Amino acid sequence: MRIVNPNNPITSEWLAEQGYRLDPAPYLSGALEARKLLExxxxxxxxxxxxxxxxxxxxxxxxxxxxxxxxxxxxxxxxxxxxxxxxxxxxxxxxxxxxxxxxxxxxxxxxxxxxxxxxxxxxxxxxxxxxxxxxxxxxxxxxxxxxxxxxxxxxxxxxxxxxxxxxxxxxxxxxxxxxxxxxxxxxxxxxxxxxxxxxxxxxxxxxxxxxxLRAGFQAGLTAATEDFFKSVGLSELNALRWHEQQRDLGFEVTGVTSTSLRAMNYSGRAVRITEALASVEHLPLGNICRNGLLGTGPMFKRIDGDYDYDGVLLVGQRQGWWARPEDGRVLSRAHTPRQCFVPDETIMVGAQGLPSENGLLGRAMMVTGSWKKHAYSQHFLRIASGLHEVPGAFLLSFFRSEISLRVFRSMMAGSGPQSLHAGMLRNFPIPLAAPADRDRITETVRQAYRDRDEADxxxxxxxxxxxxxxxxxxx
Structure with missing residues (x-):
């Protein structure tokens, strides 16, 4: 609920200027107060x-x-x-x-x-x-x-x-x-x-x-992704042009199991990418996250809160990729499940929605720094590494790539808004660079996020x- 600012109360002059309107809109929007202050x-x-x-x-x-x-x-x-x-x-x-x-x-x-x-x-x-x-x-x-x-x-x-x-x-x-x-x-x-x-x-x-610094954030992440594919010996994948690949029309699949009967999950283009990822040293995503996180957040009744008391910002898919998560809903921290908060360097992937070319489904970002204080909706897939030698910052350099996006979108399940198939996610092959390369890529990503926080x-x-x-x- 919005109330008038007691330090700048509404006066009869304001009422006269607004034609003696008695509805609150002109007075509580902040515009009239700002204009009078600037005078x-x-x-x-x-x-x-x-x-x-x-x-x-x-x-x-x-x-x-x-x-x-x-x-x-x-x-x-x-x-x-x-x-x-x-x-x-x-x-x-x-x-x-x-x-x-x-x-x-x-x-x-x-x-x-x-x-x-x-x-x-x-x-x-x-x-x-x-x-x-x-x-x-x-x-x-x-x-x-x-x-x-x-x-x-x-x-x-x-x-x-x-x-x-x-x-x-x-x-x-x-x-x-x-x-x-x-x-x-x-x-x-x-x-x-x-x-x-x-x-x-x-x-x-x-x-x-x-x-x-925000431009540096962008440049740092782009450089980290290029470094990732070069370090794992798959530089050609980073330059892959998805739309120039042979379309998935009239293809044959063998060895179909009860995991899925949906043709999209056997996309030839995505299968070729997955085979390339598995051709180098790698670990299945399920193994990396065995002692970490791999799943979406809880559904819960949302109780509004206030920043001045116990409020916490709920970040949804729309705000997850913004420079700052404006327009998010402020909830009562006491009524927000602890599973809505995630560990440092958790990768968040858009996990529900429609597979439009420029949609959020399959896109990835990382929670670290100042964003750790926020709560996150159930519409994100949480990926938190359980292996010290495979930090989240290293994983982001791969998950933010178009290659990862296309593989995620081959794992869709559902009839209306799509979700990501849990069984297929666990088998997603994640290439592993040599330890020295991994450390370098990790630091590049972490520095990019430090730049982002400093910019804010x-x-x-x-x-x-x-x-x-x-x-x-x-x-």
Missing amino acids: RVPRTDRLSDLTAGFNGGIFNGPKFRRIYVTDREHGVPFLGSTDMMEIDFTNLPHLKKSDAVSTKLAHLQVKPGMTLISCSGSVGRMGYVRPDMASFWSSQDILKVEADPGQIRSGYLYAFLSSRYGEALVKSSAYGAIIQHLEPQHITDLPVPRFSDELERKIHNLVEEAAR RLEDQALALLTTAIEEATA
Whole structure:
């Protein structure tokens, strides 16, 4: 339940400005409170006076027919309003390059330092364009805000827009009864507080360093996966083009058992990959997890909680691959089963859903660092190694690959939303590199996750500096 802020109570002036509306929505959304607070800041500038570029620096894009390609040489990474929340962009769809660079869509290429704002559906989600995203294109459902370097630093502008003040103002600008929308003209008048050059530069530098570390996280994981396949002698698998392999049509299977009678579980392409994995030194996944974890979490009645008391964030499949697990449900810790919490370096695999090309089923991430405090839904397959010599960080370098994804998706069971076949999972062959290679790959992954946590810390520090400056200026 939301209540009014006692430090900034609703006044009769507010009621008059809202036409004496007595419903709580305008007053408890935080937007009116934020606007009134910012009016007391000595200096604010209109957002449109601080941007430059296409359409004045605040724009989204035209609706267009999307043609995706499987050959990445003929496509460009394409961000949707949910994709932009992710931290690992390995699985992004690729838009046809000739369409992307056309006059109609060329301006949708994002630039490092831009602020991205979701502007259709779940309005107000934000992201900052990292250095490694310069070749990405974005959909018309993402609003781009490009800072004018002669007027304001991009990191500082992002910090304000993503702060509780900026976010409230942006979300309040949306329109629409069923599907919310946000257009460039709706935020041009947003008041942006201005402070000393020293403070704004410090906040900008923190945001920029966070973006650099997140790019390093991506690069580290990609390098670890390449190192894994090279170290186990299967470099050709890492370069495998799934869609160029012979399709599974009219094939014959011998030795079918009661384990499964489903044709998908005997996919020729997946069988060839599995045989290659088993051709080198390996262990079945069931053996690796014998004294660890291999299974999904518990189903339970979810009782809402509050962070100020005993609340814990429940991370579901949707948020599992985001840079930060926003929008998750806060539950009462006392009523959340302990099995919802997982050990350090547990691999979490999307285990329920539909097998769409860009879906979450079969994708993997790792729980470590600051993410250990969260609870996780039953929709994740938990993989925790029971062998000290095969750490979770080493396993992630393999499980995040497309090879692992395709094998997982050959293990589907169910008629509606698909699940992963428990019996087949136990026999999944996991290649083992030499001990020295294993240690090197493990450290690469662990450093990537340390970079991720440090990026979160720096971004939080930037937001805290901005919040303190606003509070002091309006005290």
